[in-house]
Amino acid sequence: MLTGKHLIAGQWIGDGPTFTSSPAHGEAHAFQTGTPSQVDAAVEAAEEAFASFGWSSRAVRAQLLRTIADEIDARGDAIIQIGSQETGLPEARLIGERGRTTGQLRLFADHIEQGDYLDQRHDPALPDRAPLPRPDLRMIQRPIGPVAVFGASNFPLAFSVAGGDTAAALAAGCPVVVKGHSAHPGTGELVAQAIDAAIKALQLHPGIFSLVQGGKRDVGTRLVQHPLIRAVGFTGSLKGGRALFDLCAARPDPIPFFGELGSVNPMFLLPAAMAARASEIGAAWAASLAMGAGQFCTNPGIALVLDGPDADRFQSATVEALEQVGGQTMLTDGIADAYRSGISHIADDANVRQLAGTPCSDRTAHPFLYSVSGDAWLANPTLHQEVFGPIGIVVRVRDLTQMMGIAKMIEGQLTCTIHMDEDDNETAAALIPVLERKAGRLLANGFPTGVEVCDSMVHGGPYPASTNFGATSVGTLSIRRFLRPVCYQNIPTNLLPEWG
Numbered sequence: 001m002l003t004g005k006h007l008i009a010g011q012w013i014g015d016g017p018t019f020t021s022s023p024a025h026g027e028a029h030a031f032q033t034g035t036p037s038q039v040d041a042a043v044e045a046a047e048e049a050f051a052s053f054g055w056s057s058r059a060v061r062a063q064l065l066r067t068i069a070d071e072i073d074a075r076g077d078a079i080i081q082i083g084s085q086e087t088g089l090p091e092a093r094l095i096g097e098r099g100r101t102t103g104q105l106r107l108f109a110d111h112i113e114q115g116d117y118l119d120q121r122h123d124p125a126l127p128d129r130a131p132l133p134r135p136d137l138r139m140i141q142r143p144i145g146p147v148a149v150f151g152a153s154n155f156p157l158a159f160s161v162a163g164g165d166t167a168a169a170l171a172a173g174c175p176v177v178v179k180g181h182s183a184h185p186g187t188g189e190l191v192a193q194a195i196d197a198a199i200k201a202l203q204l205h206p207g208i209f210s211l212v213q214g215g216k217r218d219v220g221t222r223l224v225q226h227p228l229i230r231a232v233g234f235t236g237s238l239k240g241g242r243a244l245f246d247l248c249a250a251r252p253d254p255i256p257f258f259g260e261l262g263s264v265n266p267m268f269l270l271p272a273a274m275a276a277r278a279s280e281i282g283a284a285w286a287a288s289l290a291m292g293a294g295q296f297c298t299n300p301g302i303a304l305v306l307d308g309p310d311a312d313r314f315q316s317a318t319v320e321a322l323e324q325v326g327g328q329t330m331l332t333d334g335i336a337d338a339y340r341s342g343i344s345h346i347a348d349d350a351n352v353r354q355l356a357g358t359p360c361s362d363r364t365a366h367p368f369l370y371s372v373s374g375d376a377w378l379a380n381p382t383l384h385q386e387v388f389g390p391i392g393i394v395v396r397v398r399d400l401t402q403m404m405g406i407a408k409m410i411e412g413q414l415t416c417t418i419h420m421d422e423d424d425n426e427t428a429a430a431l432i433p434v435l436e437r438k439a440g441r442l443l444a445n446g447f448p449t450g451v452e453v454c455d456s457m458v459h460g461g462p463y464p465a466s467t468n469f470g471a472t473s474v475g476t477l478s479i480r481r482f483l484r485p486v487c488y489q490n491i492p493t494n495l496l497p498e499w500g
Helices: 036-053 058-074 076-087 091-114 164-172 185-201 217-225 238-250 271-294 309-322 333-347 374-379 400-409 422-435 476-482
Strands: 006-008 011-013 018-020 030-032 121-123 137-143 147-150 176-179 209-212 231-235 257-260 267-269 302-306 353-356 368-373 391-397 413-419 439-444 483-489
Touching: 006 036, 006 185, 030 185, 036 176, 036 209, 036 217, 058 076, 058 091, 058 164, 058 185, 076 091, 076 185, 091 164, 091 476, 147 164, 147 217, 164 176, 164 231, 164 476, 176 217, 185 209, 217 238, 231 238, 231 476, 238 257, 267 271, 271 302, 271 309, 271 391, 271 413, 271 422, 302 309, 302 400, 309 353, 309 368, 309 391, 333 368, 333 391, 368 374, 374 391, 374 400, 391 400, 400 422, 413 422, 422 439, 476 483
Parallel strands: 147 176, 147 231, 176 209, 231 257, 267 302, 267 413, 302 391, 368 391, 413 439
Antiparallel strands: 006 011, 006 209, 018 030, 121 137, 137 483, 353 368
């Protein structure tokens, strides 16, 4: 049952102004609107909790992660019901996302129990070494302190209240304060109830987790600038993420801002692959573009192809497949408005040819496809920017030299994809050293929508794809974002953090 309240250090708080949710269908609900003073209370409780949680054993933190997963599963049907109402996402998609959310909690539990992520190093003392003795030196990764997490609009479960950033921070031993996303506050509250139940069942400090719902810009500003917050996790727009990044950098004590800001995820379609299966690739691209109304940060929005008959076949197959896709509900009215605005800006370029698309209204999105020459694409920076939704641009380059030139000038991406056959190996071998400097994940003969949660996944990339290209927001390596190395010199072993 929804309370419409904030969760602050184990207490459900609801004595202030409210806002009303805007569901895609079903009943709207009233929720508390966050304030800077509530942020202060949540962060101060997190700092108090860190005194014990930061020194808790890996076994305790693993048990917490697994218990949270169990509590989410216990509320599974209710979470799916309200999640579908608030976002318009189909139940099957949300069931899959719930499984991803609980799966990564359990994966992180297994991972920290093994201990390898701590990168423990020990140089024993050498008291008889000449000309100077060496002290006993031990290095281990330690949690950094309270972490702020901003819920994402497009993943109400996997990147929100108990999503990857929260799971990684808790695994590291860092308390978390979440600013819930106003697009799905009911979903966020039910997940917060699961976390609260897990903390209470294990009798841990209640300040380990808090959720502040809604709130204006001053709430987000206070959260990232609170002197006790030591890092921020964010998934969202370039504009919003950059504003928060700048606030973190402007603090008297700058802190890391781990922002995943999206990208256009270009695909490079090489000649032999196109000659063999241009139509097949086009149809598969259409399915990837339209999946979830294109509301994925890994949506492959740009396809670079050599101009000619194979490009014609590729375009025709893509158009034919997209024309079979009906209207889909977008996550929020704001996202729908931004999608229509992005389409309008693309259409303003007289060199761009529209291949598919139907006018959109309200929160309904139809897929759009455009075609443009390599020269015209290079001349218009607007075409290089992400439009969040089911939209694709075919960039018809004049030769492989121009394709390589575009590869060298594109901005940082989450993913880059090469479609190739064996006869394309020489060209692919030249592209890969360029593309690995542009993206966190390189793919061959696939599509980047669908991010596997596992040890080897990297979901990040050079700016503007993310604000810290040395990190990932998905996979077990994401835990390292909220740790820092500490060296202990001649410290008695009984005073050291958990070792081994």
